[in-house]
Amino acid sequence: MLAYRHAFHVGNAADVLKHIVLIDVLERMGSKDKGYLYVDTHAGAGRYRLADRMSERLAEWRDGVGRLWGHEGAPPAVVSYLAQLEPFNRDGVLRVYPGSPAIAANMIRPQDRMCLFELHPTEYRALRAEMGSHSHIDLRPVNGFAELKSVLPPPSRRAVVLVDPPYEIDADYAKVIASLRDAVTRFATGVYLVWYPRLQSLESVGLPKRLKALAPGGWLHAQLTTTAPRPGGFGLMGSGMFVLNPPFGLREALEPTMAWLARKLGQDGAGACVLEGHQP
Numbered sequence: 001m002l003a004y005r006h007a008f009h010v011g012n013a014a015d016v017l018k019h020i021v022l023i024d025v026l027e028r029m030g031s032k033d034k035g036y037l038y039v040d041t042h043a044g045a046g047r048y049r050l051a052d053r054m055s056e057r058l059a060e061w062r063d064g065v066g067r068l069w070g071h072e073g074a075p076p077a078v079v080s081y082l083a084q085l086e087p088f089n090r091d092g093v094l095r096v097y098p099g100s101p102a103i104a105a106n107m108i109r110p111q112d113r114m115c116l117f118e119l120h121p122t123e124y125r126a127l128r129a130e131m132g133s134h135s136h137i138d139l140r141p142v143n144g145f146a147e148l149k150s151v152l153p154p155p156s157r158r159a160v161v162l163v164d165p166p167y168e169i170d171a172d173y174a175k176v177i178a179s180l181r182d183a184v185t186r187f188a189t190g191v192y193l194v195w196y197p198r199l200q201s202l203e204s205v206g207l208p209k210r211l212k213a214l215a216p217g218g219w220l221h222a223q224l225t226t227t228a229p230r231p232g233g234f235g236l237m238g239s240g241m242f243v244l245n246p247p248f249g250l251r252e253a254l255e256p257t258m259a260w261l262a263r264k265l266g267q268d269g270a271g272a273c274v275l276e277g278h279q280p
Contacts, residue, residue, distance in 0.1 A: 005123070006044045006166075007054035011061025011097040013226045013265045014239035016068065018195045019103060020081045020257060021222060021241045021250075022162060025191060026107045027080065028247035029160055035111030036158035038104045039151055041144025041179070042165050043116040045123045046130030047088065047102045050095055061097060063226075067264055069094045077257040100162055101131055112136070115151050117144035145179045153187035164195045173203040177210050184214055184244065191245050198238035200229055211242045212278070220246040220277040222254055224261055228270040237270075251277050 009015070029036050050061055068074065068082060070092075084103050088096040098106070101116050108114060114137040118124045124141045131137050140147060148161065161183065165172045173196075180192060196207050208221050225238035243250065254275055262271035 005054060005120075006099065007048050007052060008058050009060050010048040010055050010099070011050065011066070012064040013060075013224065013261075014064070014195070014197065014236075015061075015097070016064050016081070016265065017222065017224045017239055017241055017261065018164065019084075019100065020077050020261075021243065021254070022100060022193060023081050023084055023103065023107070024077050024250055024253050025160055025193065025243070025247055026104060028249060029158065029191070030107065030109060030112075032158075033111075034158060035109070035113065035156050036160060037151065037154035037156060038108060038112065038114045039148065039159060039161040040100055040104070040114075040116045041148055041161070041163050043101045043118040043123075043127055043144075044099045045126035047096055047098045050097055055097075063267065064265065065097060066094065071264070075256045075260050077253045078260065100164065101127065105131060105134060105137065108136070110136070113154075113156075114138065115140070117142055117147055119143050145175045148179050149182055149186060152183055152190065157187075157189070159187065159190040161190055161192045162195070163192065167197055167204075170201070170203050173207055176207070177214070180211070180214055180244070188217060189245060191243065191247060194242040194244075196240050196242070197236055198223060198225060198240055199236060200234070208240065208242055211244070215244040215278075216280065217245045218277070218279040219244055220251055220254075221274065222258055223274040224258065224265070225270060225272040226262075226265045227267050240274075246277065251275070 048055055088098050116139050118127050220243040223240040227237055229237055258273035258275045262273040
Protein backbone atom coordinates (compact mmCIF):
# COMPACT_ATOMS: atom_id res chain seq x y z
CA MET A 1 0.00 0.00 0.00
CA LEU A 2 2.98 2.33 0.47
CA ALA A 3 4.75 1.56 -2.80
CA TYR A 4 3.47 4.62 -4.67
CA ARG A 5 5.94 7.45 -5.29
CA HIS A 6 4.61 10.48 -7.10
CA ALA A 7 8.05 11.35 -8.50
CA PHE A 8 7.51 8.74 -11.23
CA HIS A 9 4.54 10.73 -12.56
CA VAL A 10 5.37 14.30 -11.55
CA GLY A 11 4.41 17.09 -13.94
CA ASN A 12 2.31 14.87 -16.18
CA ALA A 13 -1.00 15.93 -17.72
CA ALA A 14 -2.83 14.85 -14.57
CA ASP A 15 -0.67 17.15 -12.46
CA VAL A 16 -1.30 19.97 -14.92
CA LEU A 17 -5.08 19.67 -14.58
CA LYS A 18 -4.96 19.21 -10.81
CA HIS A 19 -2.76 22.23 -10.23
CA ILE A 20 -4.58 24.52 -12.65
CA VAL A 21 -7.79 23.91 -10.71
CA LEU A 22 -6.06 24.14 -7.32
CA ILE A 23 -4.33 27.43 -8.15
CA ASP A 24 -7.52 29.01 -9.43
CA VAL A 25 -9.39 27.96 -6.28
CA LEU A 26 -6.66 29.29 -3.98
CA GLU A 27 -6.59 32.60 -5.86
CA ARG A 28 -10.33 32.97 -5.31
CA MET A 29 -10.08 32.01 -1.64
CA GLY A 30 -7.36 34.61 -1.20
CA SER A 31 -9.53 37.36 -2.66
CA LYS A 32 -11.23 37.72 0.74
CA ASP A 33 -9.36 39.04 3.75
CA LYS A 34 -10.50 36.34 6.14
CA GLY A 35 -8.03 33.49 6.51
CA TYR A 36 -8.65 29.91 5.47
CA LEU A 37 -7.24 26.44 6.12
CA TYR A 38 -5.62 24.44 3.32
CA VAL A 39 -5.58 20.66 3.84
CA ASP A 40 -3.81 18.06 1.70
CA THR A 41 -4.73 14.47 2.57
CA HIS A 42 -1.89 12.90 0.53
CA ALA A 43 0.74 15.60 0.35
CA GLY A 44 3.72 13.79 -1.17
CA ALA A 45 7.28 15.10 -1.07
CA GLY A 46 6.58 18.80 -1.69
CA ARG A 47 8.78 19.40 -4.72
CA TYR A 48 10.52 17.27 -7.34
CA ARG A 49 13.63 17.65 -9.48
CA LEU A 50 12.85 16.57 -13.01
CA ALA A 51 16.38 15.27 -13.61
CA ASP A 52 16.18 12.85 -10.67
CA ARG A 53 16.20 9.14 -11.41
CA MET A 54 12.53 8.54 -10.55
CA SER A 55 11.25 11.55 -12.47
CA GLU A 56 13.31 10.66 -15.53
CA ARG A 57 12.40 6.97 -15.52
CA LEU A 58 9.03 7.59 -17.20
CA ALA A 59 9.57 11.30 -17.92
CA GLU A 60 5.81 11.83 -18.05
CA TRP A 61 6.37 15.53 -17.43
CA ARG A 62 7.56 15.92 -21.04
CA ASP A 63 4.01 15.30 -22.29
CA GLY A 64 2.53 17.36 -19.47
CA VAL A 65 4.04 20.58 -18.18
CA GLY A 66 6.84 20.20 -20.73
CA ARG A 67 4.40 20.93 -23.55
CA LEU A 68 3.19 24.11 -21.85
CA TRP A 69 6.37 25.63 -20.45
CA GLY A 70 7.20 28.84 -22.32
CA HIS A 71 4.01 28.64 -24.38
CA GLU A 72 2.47 31.94 -25.41
CA GLY A 73 -1.22 32.64 -25.93
CA ALA A 74 -2.46 30.32 -23.19
CA PRO A 75 -5.79 30.92 -21.38
CA PRO A 76 -5.56 32.99 -18.16
CA ALA A 77 -5.87 29.95 -15.87
CA VAL A 78 -2.88 28.32 -17.60
CA VAL A 79 -0.91 31.58 -17.39
CA SER A 80 -1.56 31.65 -13.63
CA TYR A 81 -0.46 28.02 -13.36
CA LEU A 82 2.82 28.62 -15.19
CA ALA A 83 3.42 31.75 -13.12
CA GLN A 84 3.32 29.64 -9.95
CA LEU A 85 6.07 27.41 -11.35
CA GLU A 86 8.40 30.31 -12.17
CA PRO A 87 9.69 30.93 -8.61
CA PHE A 88 10.99 27.35 -8.60
CA ASN A 89 12.72 27.81 -11.98
CA ARG A 90 14.01 31.38 -11.88
CA ASP A 91 16.45 31.01 -14.76
CA GLY A 92 13.59 30.10 -17.10
CA VAL A 93 14.68 26.48 -17.49
CA LEU A 94 12.19 23.90 -16.23
CA ARG A 95 14.13 21.83 -13.70
CA VAL A 96 11.87 21.67 -10.64
CA TYR A 97 8.19 20.82 -10.37
CA PRO A 98 6.45 21.89 -7.14
CA GLY A 99 3.92 19.54 -5.64
CA SER A 100 0.60 20.75 -4.29
CA PRO A 101 2.02 21.63 -0.83
CA ALA A 102 4.79 23.81 -2.30
CA ILE A 103 2.33 25.58 -4.59
CA ALA A 104 -0.10 26.21 -1.74
CA ALA A 105 2.70 27.40 0.58
CA ASN A 106 3.71 29.91 -2.08
CA MET A 107 0.15 31.24 -2.29
CA ILE A 108 -1.19 31.34 1.25
CA ARG A 109 -1.05 34.53 3.31
CA PRO A 110 -0.02 35.20 6.94
CA GLN A 111 -3.62 34.74 8.12
CA ASP A 112 -3.97 31.34 6.40
CA ARG A 113 -2.92 27.94 7.71
CA MET A 114 -1.93 24.60 6.16
CA CYS A 115 -2.28 21.01 7.36
CA LEU A 116 -0.42 18.36 5.36
CA PHE A 117 -0.91 14.62 5.83
CA GLU A 118 1.55 12.10 4.37
CA LEU A 119 1.78 8.49 5.53
CA HIS A 120 4.67 7.25 3.34
CA PRO A 121 7.80 7.56 5.57
CA THR A 122 10.21 8.50 2.76
CA GLU A 123 7.81 11.04 1.29
CA TYR A 124 7.14 12.47 4.74
CA ARG A 125 10.83 12.97 5.43
CA ALA A 126 11.21 14.84 2.15
CA LEU A 127 8.09 16.88 2.90
CA ARG A 128 9.36 17.80 6.35
CA ALA A 129 12.73 18.85 4.92
CA GLU A 130 10.94 21.02 2.37
CA MET A 131 8.15 22.53 4.50
CA GLY A 132 9.10 22.00 8.14
CA SER A 133 10.49 25.49 8.75
CA HIS A 134 7.11 27.19 8.26
CA SER A 135 5.37 27.92 11.56
CA HIS A 136 1.92 28.11 9.96
CA ILE A 137 2.18 24.62 8.45
CA ASP A 138 1.10 21.55 10.43
CA LEU A 139 2.81 18.35 9.16
CA ARG A 140 1.48 14.96 10.21
CA PRO A 141 2.80 11.48 9.24
CA VAL A 142 -0.67 9.94 9.30
CA ASN A 143 -3.41 8.51 7.12
CA GLY A 144 -5.13 11.49 5.51
CA PHE A 145 -8.40 9.64 5.02
CA ALA A 146 -8.66 8.94 8.74
CA GLU A 147 -7.29 12.24 10.03
CA LEU A 148 -9.24 14.68 7.86
CA LYS A 149 -12.03 14.77 10.43
CA SER A 150 -9.57 16.02 13.08
CA VAL A 151 -9.23 19.45 11.40
CA LEU A 152 -12.85 20.07 10.42
CA PRO A 153 -14.51 22.45 10.87
CA PRO A 154 -11.66 24.97 11.07
CA PRO A 155 -11.96 27.97 13.42
CA SER A 156 -12.07 30.34 10.42
CA ARG A 157 -15.01 28.42 8.90
CA ARG A 158 -13.18 28.58 5.54
CA ALA A 159 -11.21 25.68 4.09
CA VAL A 160 -9.88 24.12 0.90
CA VAL A 161 -9.31 20.36 1.10
CA LEU A 162 -7.40 18.50 -1.62
CA VAL A 163 -8.05 14.76 -1.69
CA ASP A 164 -5.44 13.21 -3.97
CA PRO A 165 -4.75 9.56 -3.09
CA PRO A 166 -2.68 7.28 -5.35
CA TYR A 167 -5.61 4.91 -6.03
CA GLU A 168 -3.14 2.02 -5.79
CA ILE A 169 -5.98 -0.22 -4.70
CA ASP A 170 -9.69 -0.16 -5.50
CA ALA A 171 -10.46 0.45 -1.82
CA ASP A 172 -9.15 4.00 -2.21
CA TYR A 173 -12.28 4.94 -4.14
CA ALA A 174 -14.51 3.84 -1.28
CA LYS A 175 -12.26 5.67 1.19
CA VAL A 176 -12.60 8.88 -0.82
CA ILE A 177 -16.38 8.68 -0.58
CA ALA A 178 -16.41 7.74 3.10
CA SER A 179 -13.99 10.48 4.18
CA LEU A 180 -15.78 13.14 2.15
CA ARG A 181 -19.20 12.09 3.39
CA ASP A 182 -17.93 12.55 6.93
CA ALA A 183 -16.18 15.83 6.04
CA VAL A 184 -19.28 17.34 4.44
CA THR A 185 -21.33 16.32 7.45
CA ARG A 186 -18.88 18.08 9.77
CA PHE A 187 -18.28 21.11 7.55
CA ALA A 188 -20.79 21.47 4.73
CA THR A 189 -19.46 24.73 3.29
CA GLY A 190 -15.83 23.71 2.77
CA VAL A 191 -14.36 23.60 -0.73
CA TYR A 192 -13.34 20.00 -1.47
CA LEU A 193 -11.20 19.09 -4.48
CA VAL A 194 -10.93 15.45 -5.52
CA TRP A 195 -8.44 14.26 -8.12
CA TYR A 196 -8.99 10.87 -9.75
CA PRO A 197 -7.40 8.86 -12.59
CA ARG A 198 -9.40 8.34 -15.78
CA LEU A 199 -9.48 4.58 -16.24
CA GLN A 200 -11.98 2.14 -17.67
CA SER A 201 -12.50 0.46 -14.30
CA LEU A 202 -15.93 0.55 -12.73
CA GLU A 203 -14.53 2.39 -9.72
CA SER A 204 -13.06 5.22 -11.79
CA VAL A 205 -16.05 5.57 -14.09
CA GLY A 206 -18.49 5.60 -11.18
CA LEU A 207 -16.64 7.97 -8.87
CA PRO A 208 -18.00 11.28 -10.27
CA LYS A 209 -21.60 10.08 -9.92
CA ARG A 210 -20.99 9.07 -6.32
CA LEU A 211 -19.37 12.45 -5.59
CA LYS A 212 -22.34 14.31 -7.04
CA ALA A 213 -24.53 12.70 -4.42
CA LEU A 214 -22.37 14.25 -1.68
CA ALA A 215 -22.62 17.82 -2.97
CA PRO A 216 -25.89 19.49 -1.93
CA GLY A 217 -24.14 22.87 -2.15
CA GLY A 218 -23.18 22.42 -5.80
CA TRP A 219 -20.37 20.77 -7.73
CA LEU A 220 -18.06 21.15 -10.73
CA HIS A 221 -16.51 18.29 -12.67
CA ALA A 222 -13.57 18.75 -15.07
CA GLN A 223 -12.26 15.71 -16.92
CA LEU A 224 -9.34 15.66 -19.35
CA THR A 225 -8.58 12.77 -21.71
CA THR A 226 -5.10 12.75 -23.26
CA THR A 227 -4.52 9.20 -24.53
CA ALA A 228 -6.56 6.35 -25.97
CA PRO A 229 -6.96 3.20 -23.86
CA ARG A 230 -4.41 0.49 -24.43
CA PRO A 231 -5.42 -2.87 -25.91
CA GLY A 232 -7.67 -4.65 -23.47
CA GLY A 233 -8.90 -1.38 -21.99
CA PHE A 234 -6.04 -0.90 -19.56
CA GLY A 235 -3.91 2.16 -18.92
CA LEU A 236 -4.38 5.74 -17.79
CA MET A 237 -6.36 7.77 -20.32
CA GLY A 238 -6.42 11.04 -18.40
CA SER A 239 -7.72 12.39 -15.12
CA GLY A 240 -10.49 14.36 -13.51
CA MET A 241 -10.99 17.02 -10.87
CA PHE A 242 -14.24 17.11 -8.94
CA VAL A 243 -14.96 20.18 -6.81
CA LEU A 244 -17.63 20.26 -4.11
CA ASN A 245 -18.80 23.82 -3.36
CA PRO A 246 -16.79 25.39 -6.21
CA PRO A 247 -15.96 29.09 -5.74
CA PHE A 248 -17.85 31.57 -7.88
CA GLY A 249 -16.21 32.04 -11.28
CA LEU A 250 -14.30 28.75 -11.36
CA ARG A 251 -16.40 27.25 -14.13
CA GLU A 252 -16.07 30.36 -16.29
CA ALA A 253 -12.28 30.21 -15.88
CA LEU A 254 -12.13 26.55 -16.88
CA GLU A 255 -14.37 26.77 -19.94
CA PRO A 256 -11.68 28.07 -22.34
CA THR A 257 -8.97 26.20 -20.45
CA MET A 258 -10.24 22.63 -20.80
CA ALA A 259 -10.60 22.69 -24.59
CA TRP A 260 -7.17 24.30 -24.91
CA LEU A 261 -5.58 21.63 -22.72
CA ALA A 262 -7.24 18.86 -24.74
CA ARG A 263 -5.63 20.27 -27.89
CA LYS A 264 -2.20 20.83 -26.38
CA LEU A 265 -1.89 17.70 -24.25
CA GLY A 266 -3.90 15.19 -26.28
CA GLN A 267 -1.82 12.54 -28.01
CA ASP A 268 -2.59 10.91 -31.37
CA GLY A 269 -5.91 12.71 -31.67
CA ALA A 270 -7.20 11.42 -28.33
CA GLY A 271 -7.52 14.81 -26.62
CA ALA A 272 -10.99 15.47 -25.22
CA CYS A 273 -12.58 17.16 -22.22
CA VAL A 274 -15.72 17.32 -20.13
CA LEU A 275 -16.78 20.29 -18.03
CA GLU A 276 -20.07 20.02 -16.19
CA GLY A 277 -21.54 21.44 -13.03
CA HIS A 278 -24.59 21.99 -10.89
CA GLN A 279 -25.54 24.90 -8.68
CA PRO A 280 -28.70 24.38 -6.59
